[in-house]
Amino acid sequence: MDNTILRTEALHAYYVLDVxxxxxxxxxxxxxxxxxxxxxxxxxxxxxxxGKTTLxxxxxxxxxxxxxxxxxxxxxxxxxxxxxxxxxxxEEKRKLRLEYIAYVPQGSMSVFNPVARIKDTYRxxxxxxxxxxxxxxxxxxxxxxxxxxxxxxxxxxAYPHQLSGGMRQRVTIALATLLKPRIIIGDEPTTALDVxxxxxxxxxxxxxxxxxxxxxxxxxxxxxxxxxxxxRIGIMYAGKIVxxxxxxxxxxxxxxxxxxxxxxxxxxxxxxxxxxxxxGSPPSxxxxxxxxxxxxxxxxxxxxxxxxxxGFTQVEPKHRVACWLVGEGEHGxxx
Amino acid sequence: xxxxxxVENLTxxxxxxxxxxxxxxxxxxxxxxxxxxxxxxxxxxxxxxGKTTTxxxxxGFEHATSGAIIHSGKKxxxxxxxxxxxxxxxxxxxxxxxxNPLRQVERYFFETIENYKLAKTKQEAIARIxxxxxxxxxxxxxxxxxxxxxFSGGQLQRISIARALLTDPQxxxxxxxxxxxDASLRMSIVNLxxxxxxxxxxxxxxxxxxLATAYYVCDRIAIMFRGDIVEMGTVEQVLMAPKHPYTQxxxxxxxxxxxxxxxxxxxxxxxxxxxxxxxxxxxxAGRCPRVMDICRTTPPPDFEVEGAQVACHLYADxx
Ligand SMILES: Nc1ncnc2c1ncn2[C@@H]1O[C@H](COP(=O)(O)OP(=O)(O)OP(=O)(O)O)[C@@H](O)[C@H]1O
Ligand SMILES: Nc1ncnc2c1ncn2[C@@H]1O[C@H](COP(=O)(O)OP(=O)(O)O)[C@@H](O)[C@H]1O
Ligand code: SF4
Ligand code: SF4
Ligand SMILES: [Mg+2]
Ligand SMILES: [Mg+2]
Numbered sequence: 001m002d003n004t005i006l007r008t009e010a011l012h013a014y015y016v017l018d019v020x021x022x023x024x025x026x027x028x029x030x031x032x033x034x035x036x037x038x039x040x041x042x043x044x045x046x047x048x049x050x051g052k053t054t055l056x057x058x059x060x061x062x063x064x065x066x067x068x069x070x071x072x073x074x075x076x077x078x079x080x081x082x083x084x085x086x087x088x089x090x091e092e093k094r095k096l097r098l099e100y101i102a103y104v105p106q107g108s109m110s111v112f113n114p115v116a117r118i119k120d121t122y123r124x125x126x127x128x129x130x131x132x133x134x135x136x137x138x139x140x141x142x143x144x145x146x147x148x149x150x151x152x153x154x155x156x157x158a159y160p161h162q163l164s165g166g167m168r169q170r171v172t173i174a175l176a177t178l179l180k181p182r183i184i185i186g187d188e189p190t191t192a193l194d195v196x197x198x199x200x201x202x203x204x205x206x207x208x209x210x211x212x213x214x215x216x217x218x219x220x221x222x223x224x225x226x227x228x229x230x231x232r233i234g235i236m237y238a239g240k241i242v243x244x245x246x247x248x249x250x251x252x253x254x255x256x257x258x259x260x261x262x263x264x265x266x267x268x269x270x271x272x273x274x275x276x277x278x279x280g281s282p283p284s285x286x287x288x289x290x291x292x293x294x295x296x297x298x299x300x301x302x303x304x305x306x307x308x309x310x311g312f313t314q315v316e317p318k319h320r321v322a323c324w325l326v327g328e329g330e331h332g333x334x335x
Numbered sequence: 336x337x338x339x340x341x342v343e344n345l346t347x348x349x350x351x352x353x354x355x356x357x358x359x360x361x362x363x364x365x366x367x368x369x370x371x372x373x374x375x376x377x378x379x380x381x382x383x384x385g386k387t388t389t390x391x392x393x394x395g396f397e398h399a400t401s402g403a404i405i406h407s408g409k410k411x412x413x414x415x416x417x418x419x420x421x422x423x424x425x426x427x428x429x430x431x432x433x434x435n436p437l438r439q440v441e442r443y444f445f446e447t448i449e450n451y452k453l454a455k456t457k458q459e460a461i462a463r464i465x466x467x468x469x470x471x472x473x474x475x476x477x478x479x480x481x482x483x484x485x486f487s488g489g490q491l492q493r494i495s496i497a498r499a500l501l502t503d504p505q506x507x508x509x510x511x512x513x514x515x516x517d518a519s520l521r522m523s524i525v526n527l528x529x530x531x532x533x534x535x536x537x538x539x540x541x542x543x544x545x546l547a548t549a550y551y552v553c554d555r556i557a558i559m560f561r562g563d564i565v566e567m568g569t570v571e572q573v574l575m576a577p578k579h580p581y582t583q584x585x586x587x588x589x590x591x592x593x594x595x596x597x598x599x600x601x602x603x604x605x606x607x608x609x610x611x612x613x614x615x616x617x618x619x620a621g622r623c624p625r626v627m628d629i630c631r632t633t634p635p636p637d638f639e640v641e642g643a644q645v646a647c648h649l650y651a652d653x654x
Contacts, residue, residue, distance in 0.1 A: 047517050048488045165382050191514070194381045194544045196602065199588040203601055221517045224547075224590025228597050248594040265522040266592045267551040270575060275551070277522040282487050 004077065005215050006036040006059060006183055011072035013058045016065075026285040028054035030239035031072070038182075041209060041216045043230030043247070045223060045262070047282050051239040052219045053106055053187055059217060060103035060185045061085045061093055076100070076183070098125075102176040106187040106219075112160040118171060119156035125175060145178050148211070149204060166197025170204050177208050184208070184216045190225055198222075202229055223266055227251055232318070235259045238283050238293035240309075245319035255321040257298050292324065300325055338405075339505055339538050340393070340423075341369040345402035347388050362388045364562035365402070370506065373536040375528055377549040377570070379585070380559035386542045389559075390510050393540070394425055407505075424499035428511040430491035434483040440494060441478055447501045467497040470535075471527055489520030496527060500537075507531070510542045521545065525552045546589050550574045558582045561618040563634075568643030578645045580623045617648065625649060 013029035028051040036042045044052050057063055058074055074085040078100060088096070097103070112121050122142045143153055151167075151174055160168060169189060177184060186205065190198040202225060209216050220226060226233055226247065233250045235243040235258065243256040254260045261278040280297040283289050291308050295301040305324050312320040313327030321327075347363040363385040370376045378386050391397040393404055406422065427433055434440060444464045447453070454460035465475035471493040483491060492512060499507055509528070513521040525548045531537040543549055549556055550570050557567040558579065566579040577583045588602065617623070617630040629648050638650040 195588045267547040277519040
């Protein structure tokens with residue numbers, strides 16, 4: 001049975017910039033097909049600047065100039081019906097946000113007003129989404145939700161600066177999930193937190209997902225976090241998903257040369273053997289290499305790699321790879 | 336034993352809050368450690384535990400409330416900014432904020448050369464810049480005439496390291512240099528530290544949350560908690576057989592890139608930093624699974640346990 005709740009079809013989202021009167025185009029999301037399931041945690045990993053945040057903006061229907069969806073679609077399944085995000089009015093989008101889909105952007109610790117107590121932010125938020133909500137009901141809802149998530153009620157009386165960074169991040173997630181959204185989109189929610197606090201945030205995300213049985217799309221640099229929380233992982237390189245598989249396959253049997261570098265570069269306790277990083281530098285999205293965008297850095301590159309982008313080959317059910325070494329591929333088919 | 340840098344009983348207090356509700360926080364509390372020549376020394380611990388403050392005092396950006404910094408056997412003169420010199424250079428967490436986006440990156444190199452009078456002619460300057468960039472896998476040509484936005488985060492971080500190397504420092508202070516970069520770039524940066532240590536004899540004070548890379552490149556490590564060093568020793572001692580309950584929690588909280596080892600039990604976090612800073616006795620007592628009565632009243636002294644230094648009452652009989 002198809003449980004896809006969030007789908008992209010041949011999605012292209014570019015930054016269209018004006019640089020000294022000349023148009024510059026950054027192909028940050030370049031032909032991406034995803035089929036994200038209900039009740040799943042989908043992780044996205046890839047180098048800095050490869051387009052992860054941009055992809056999330058498109059998924060969350062938060063595309064604003066200079067970013068533009070050039071072609072392709074993003075669809076949500078709402079109450080059994082596929083809804084094309086491009087057909088939504090701004091009012092419909094506002095309504096969906098937080099009730100259906102919650103987006104926690106990168107570096108979003110600042111969603112709180114620094115001079116307002118946490119409870120005031122909660123109140124504003126509840127009032128703007130629940131029309132008949134009286135003040136007391138709103139607080140009851142906030143209290144109940146925090147208790148459910150194991151966060152102390154007393155934080156409602158605190159100002160944002162009085163909370164530690166990790167607590168602020170957890171309160172942000174609590175706020176984003178108050179209305180029990182079906183999809184949560186998190187961009188680096190644990191980056192720059194220390195490991196103990198990070199573990200607390202991961203624990204909270206897992207708890208929320210278990211309770212709501214909803215979908216989480218999570219971007220993080222930290223492969224350890226992915227290993228701990230994701231059900232499936234998509235590896236992104238230069239605006240494209242180049243490999244997608246269940247988490248244990250990505251770590252245990254990575255098939256794309258870029259993924260292999262990524263996994264093999266991870267240090268392990270008790271093992272000091274030298275680890276190599278990916279050679280060379282990431283390509284510019286304004287001037288992508290021809291063919292497979294990884295070819296200038298790939299030790300296995302063949303002639304065809306320079307000429308043509310490989311399509312996806314299904315190496316196993318649920319495991320697809322875009323690399324000429326693995327197979328010829330069927331161009332642009334979602335798993 | 337030769338010591339390149341010694342930090343002796345360093346203490347720094349900050350006063351927070353308004354006139355009416357003033358609280359004093361001891362951000363760094365009587366911290367002592369040393370760094371040997373050609374050694375990578377890690378300083379790790381929760382956010383807000385005092386790592387950056389310690390680094391800023393070593394660099395002379397901040398004055399200690401008490402204690403001393405001894406560099407190559409010389410003591411810092413009180414309230415004199417002398418340590419941020421050619422001998423000690425620094426690189427910071429966010430490569431994007433290190434460079435002004437409107438300024439060509441090479442300007443920073445020429446500026447350092449001028450400040451320290453490292454070259455007589457432009458040719459000489461370029462040769463020096465090129466030599467340092469080559470150590471980090473780049474060249475002057477890669478950089479000439481370019482602005483920060485034309486580089487990736489990892490490249491900028493390597494560029495900041497090259498700039499720090501211009502003065503041939505004996506010590507590089509790197510405050511969370513990898514926390515904003517992806518796994519592969521992390522490796523390229525810590526591999527570079529290794530190369531600097533092994534080939535040029537440079538020491539590095541590596542401040543980080545990333546204990547896996549700390550294990551991979553460091554010789555010794557100190558774990559800080561709320562202003563105190565709670566455990567210190569070789570990375571083998573501290574990370575492979577942690578003794579202090581906080582180090583044990585820290586070690587167990589590192590997400591391993593291994594799907595068979597997901598976390599099972601839940602943990603408790605502190606609500607605010609202040610509560611723990613103001614705690615009497617052991618500052619970890621509120622969360623420690625092995626807390627005893629004495630922990631709530633008396634700060635634990637340092638004990639030597641199997642070669643490592645551990646500040647915890649559990650080891651009162653060991654030392
Ligand atoms: N508002 C913008 N205007 C112009 N270019 C942008 C904008 N936002 C991002 N870009 C560019 O688009 C590319 C992709 O950026 P994106 O933020 O999606 O990367 P990312 O994969 O999330 O990286 P990181 O891991 O560093 O967060 C980068 O080259 C970036 O410089
Ligand atoms: N200039 C300052 N004024 C007041 N408090 C400060 C200042 N700098 C740091 N602190 C406090 O000192 C403690 C240690 O901070 P810091 O050294 O930045 O920690 P770390 O680098 O380990 O995250 C924190 O509680 C922080 O809020
Ligand atoms: S398609 Fe070719 S260049 Fe691209 S990853 Fe595969 S082997 Fe390497
Ligand atoms: S001194 Fe006591 S409270 Fe502190 S870590 Fe040791 S056992 Fe735990
Ligand atoms: Mg991003
Ligand atoms: Mg810091």
